[in-house]
Amino acid sequence: MKTFILFFVHGITYSGLLFLIASGLTMVFSMMRIMNFAHASFYMLAAYISYSILLRTGQFWLCMLLSPIALFVIGSLVEKFLIRRVHSFGLVYDLLLTFGLGYALDEMVKWIWGTMPLHLNLVFATSSITVFDTTYPVYRLFILAVSILVIGMLVLILFKTNLGIIIRAAVDDNEMANALGINIPILFNGVFAFGAALAALAGVVAAPLFTVSTDLASLVLIDGFVVVILGGLGSLGGAVLASFIIGQLQSFGVLLMPQISMIFIYVLMAVVLVFKPSGLLGDRK
Amino acid sequence: MRKKILFVVGGVVLFLLAPLVFGLSEIMMLNEIMIFALYAMSYNLLLGYGGLLSFGHSVFLGFGAYITGVLLVHYPEFPFLALILVSTFGTLIVGFTLGMFLLRQTGASFALLTMAIGGMFGTIALKWSDVTGGDDGICIFRPDINLYIFQIDTTSVTAFYYISVFLIGIATICCWYFTRTCMGQTVLLIRENETRMQFLGYNAAISRLILFTVAASFAGLAGSLYMLFIGTVAYDVISIPMSATALLITFIGGIGSFFGAWLGAAFYIYVQDLLSGITTRWPFFMGVIFILMVMFQREGLAGLLSRCIEGLRWLRGRRGRTKDESKQREGHLKVA
Numbered sequence: 001m002k003t004f005i006l007f008f009v010h011g012i013t014y015s016g017l018l019f020l021i022a023s024g025l026t027m028v029f030s031m032m033r034i035m036n037f038a039h040a041s042f043y044m045l046a047a048y049i050s051y052s053i054l055l056r057t058g059q060f061w062l063c064m065l066l067s068p069i070a071l072f073v074i075g076s077l078v079e080k081f082l083i084r085r086v087h088s089f090g091l092v093y094d095l096l097l098t099f100g101l102g103y104a105l106d107e108m109v110k111w112i113w114g115t116m117p118l119h120l121n122l123v124f125a126t127s128s129i130t131v132f133d134t135t136y137p138v139y140r141l142f143i144l145a146v147s148i149l150v151i152g153m154l155v156l157i158l159f160k161t162n163l164g165i166i167i168r169a170a171v172d173d174n175e176m177a178n179a180l181g182i183n184i185p186i187l188f189n190g191v192f193a194f195g196a197a198l199a200a201l202a203g204v205v206a207a208p209l210f211t212v213s214t215d216l217a218s219l220v221l222i223d224g225f226v227v228v229i230l231g232g233l234g235s236l237g238g239a240v241l242a243s244f245i246i247g248q249l250q251s252f253g254v255l256l257m258p259q260i261s262m263i264f265i266y267v268l269m270a271v272v273l274v275f276k277p278s279g280l281l282g283d284r285k
Numbered sequence: 286m287r288k289k290i291l292f293v294v295g296g297v298v299l300f301l302l303a304p305l306v307f308g309l310s311e312i313m314m315l316n317e318i319m320i321f322a323l324y325a326m327s328y329n330l331l332l333g334y335g336g337l338l339s340f341g342h343s344v345f346l347g348f349g350a351y352i353t354g355v356l357l358v359h360y361p362e363f364p365f366l367a368l369i370l371v372s373t374f375g376t377l378i379v380g381f382t383l384g385m386f387l388l389r390q391t392g393a394s395f396a397l398l399t400m401a402i403g404g405m406f407g408t409i410a411l412k413w414s415d416v417t418g419g420d421d422g423i424c425i426f427r428p429d430i431n432l433y434i435f436q437i438d439t440t441s442v443t444a445f446y447y448i449s450v451f452l453i454g455i456a457t458i459c460c461w462y463f464t465r466t467c468m469g470q471t472v473l474l475i476r477e478n479e480t481r482m483q484f485l486g487y488n489a490a491i492s493r494l495i496l497f498t499v500a501a502s503f504a505g506l507a508g509s510l511y512m513l514f515i516g517t518v519a520y521d522v523i524s525i526p527m528s529a530t531a532l533l534i535t536f537i538g539g540i541g542s543f544f545g546a547w548l549g550a551a552f553y554i555y556v557q558d559l560l561s562g563i564t565t566r567w568p569f570f571m572g573v574i575f576i577l578m579v580m581f582q583r584e585g586l587a588g589l590l591s592r593c594i595e596g597l598r599w600l601r602g603r604r605g606r607t608k609d610e611s612k613q614r615e616g617h618l619k620v621a
Contacts, residue, residue, distance in 0.1 A: 035393055086579055091393060092338055096536055097579045099529060104572030111566055222404050222525075229397045259412055266405030270386070273398055277390050 006136070007251045013140040015247025016147030017209075020202035021220060022227040022239045023154065024195035030171050030234025031191045033091065034083065037098040040221035041105035042196045046071050046203030047212045048113050051120055060122055060208075067204045068197040075196025079189045102217070110214050117213035143205050150201070151240060158236070167191065171234070223250075223265070230269050232282020241280055296547075300450050304443045314554060316446050319453045320510050321534060322550035326460055326543075327503035328531035333541035334464060335496045336476035337388075338396045341403030342531045344383070345501040347410060347523035348376045349508025351417060354518050357425040365430045365439065369452065372509035373502050380501020384494045403528055410520040422519030425512070439513075449510060456506055461543060463499060472496045504531075533575065539585025548586040 025039050049070055050063035078101065086093045128137045158164040169177045170187055178184040203216075210216065227246055231238025246265055253261025272280060300319075304312055324346055331337045352372040356363050383402065390398050410417045417423065427445065430437040439445050463469050475482045475489045483489055512518050521527070530553075538549025556574070560567035582589055 029393075033393070035396065082576065082580070086583075089583060092332070092540070093579055093583060095338065095396070096532070097576060099532075100572045100575030100579060102572075104569050104576065107566050107569030107572065111569065218525075222400070225397055226401060226404075229394070229401065233393065233397075262408045263405060263412070266401050266408065269401045270398075270405065273394070273401075274386055274389065277394065 003255070007255050008248070009136065010140070011248040011251030012244070013144045013247075014250055015243045016144045017202060017206055018220075018223055018227050018243035018247055019147050019240060020150060020198060020205070021224040022231070022243055023150065023236065024198035024202075025224055026228045026231070026234055026236060026239045027198075028192055028195040029228065031167070031174075032083075032087070032188050034087075034094045034098070034192075035091075036192075036195065037095060037221075038078070038102040038105060039098075039195070039199050040217040040224060041102040041109075042071050042075065042199040043203040043206070043220060044214070044217040045074075045105060045109060046200035047207040047216055048109055048118075049200075050204040050207050051113070051118050051212050054120055054122070063204050063207075064201070068200040071200035071203075072193045072197040076189055076193035078196075079192040083192070084185070084188075106214065106217060113212075115214055117211040119211055120208045122208045139208060143209070146201070146205050150198070154236060226265055226269050230272055230279055232279025235279065235281045238279055238281030297450075297454065300454075301447075304446060309442050312442055312446050314558060316442075316449050316514055318547075318550045318554045319449055320507055320514060321530070321554060322547045323453050323456055323510070324504055324507040325531050325534035325538065325546035325550055326457065327500045327507065329535045329538075329540065329543070329546050330460065330463070330496060330500040330503070332532070332535055333545075334469065334476065335472050335493060335500075337391070337493065337497070338393075338532075339399040340396055340525060340528050340532075341387075341399030341401075341406075342500075342504055343523050343525075343527035344403050344406045345376050345380055345504035346508035346511065346527065346531075347406065347518075348379050349373065349505035349510075350512035350518040350522055351410070351423075351508075352376070352505075353509040353512040354423045354425055355416060357428065358423055361426070361428065363428060365428050365448075366432075368428070368513075369506065369509050373506045376505020376508070377498055377502035380505070381494070381498045384497035384501070388490065388493050388497060400525065400528075403523060403525060407520060407523040410523050417520060419520065422517055424517045426516070427513050445514065449514070452506070452510065456503060460503060464543060468492070468495060533571075537575075537578065537585055539587030542585065542587035545585050545587035548590070552586060 021039070021043060025036060028034055028036050028039075046067040050067045053063045053066055054060060082097055082101065083094065086097055122139075127139075128135050129141070130136075156164075158167060166177070166182055166187065169180075170182065170184060174184050206216075206220075223246060227239055227242045230246065231240070231242030245268070249264050249268065250261065253264050300315070303315055307315070324342075327345075328339070328342050331339055331342070349372045352375045353368055356368060356371065387395065387398055387402065411419055414420070427439040429439055430448070437444055437448070439448065464473075471482070471487055471492050472495075475487065475492055479489050508522070511522075534549040534553045535546060536549070537552050538545030538547065557567060557571065560570050564570075578585070584592075
């Protein structure tokens, strides 16, 4: 029973991380119809940036503030100077562009920080808490708290503010929203940059948990995409549900059948897509 | 038309004469270029003709390679040509089966689904180490060709090069012929306007499935030759980077241009070789070249070439294409 709870919590914290990554992806997709292949590279870049900030200042909260801001700026520039120019040519060229960008970013990171895996020295990341005589690392709970906070924030923004109404309108029919006087290009720019910032936040909180290495991006890219597809492209609720499922599946898969645990998520995804092509909570064709 | 045939015959003669001029390393590079050109050509059938963006094409390359490899591990004396036939048809069956599931989706969902399938088979290749060798992969020696009338020792680089030229040449002709048949044209038209073709009584789903199966089997052939060429295969043959290689080569050559795959493969392999000699960070420059091409040269090298030819014609005072006509050709690629 104790092991069960432990792995359940483990799965949930991983779900939190996955959600942080997938939420940016799914938001950008639902708005702009762009599958952003550079998303995981943004995530990795943020992890490296936060490593550098932590090395200079030693303040983790500064990493959590500055890395997302840096990636917000980078994302905004990428949208303005690269993606906007090829967006009208169709889905394939968007994909190709972000793919090339991811390629270049991955190598740039290797260039700047080298190929050796880096360790973040964070006291707070190694301490643990004891509840009902079960010891659990505090940091994993912190990740969970951050992701719940982000879910709450997204829900508040989307459903309680004026900006949320505008975003939902643009998702529904961006041409009509444009005709009604909403500045769609700026909105797109903002959403793309915000997606990059969410990836950055995921990168910052993931950095102390894993070692910061160059295959950070490829490790999480597939899981992130699986979450987005499984939940339904563009569905935020779907992303929450799917990241919960994938997190549990990974956690208990490792516990019960370590040999084939990696295959589970693909099989699950294939099965869901065969029976419900739009994903678990996606309604759009 | 006559010019085109002349061009192709010239190309074939060049490939045949190459071993007389070049050293061994250049021949190996040419061989690699040919194999990747075949791989990209099969991918171009999907993307360029069918408008299907796939991120799992390396599954078929991997199947071709693993079928060849596993057969050779268990039966080292397996006949060379039978090996290639079995791999190709094996992959054809795999392609047909997977196609039935994958093609229920189109557009972005199809791209992502193929990516997941790629991940699945990549993981299976890694974990099922009894058969695939897992992390270490499998190593093989090329069997000799023994046709009773004559025998060929395939261990020599030049001999294998000529075999590749022969097999890939035939595959290219088959591929080209396929695009000229009614079937090939149907697929092209379905990409352009699916509703209309369905209205005219064509079954889009079956046409796509046939295209997918054909593309898979050519990729399987490429995989089989890749295995025999390199002599070793590991799980990373089925991976996103490997699938992306097909996309990169196809795009660099020119999406939808039949011989673009050859240009793209030559460019990709050559530049990769060149850059990796200069710097270890060559993927960065590949990425930058790629971004620049998406921004400014969406028709790929084939488009650049045809534009150059037009420019030359214009210089010589002949009637080139008018501006409107050239504009129409610019890549507004539709994805189903």
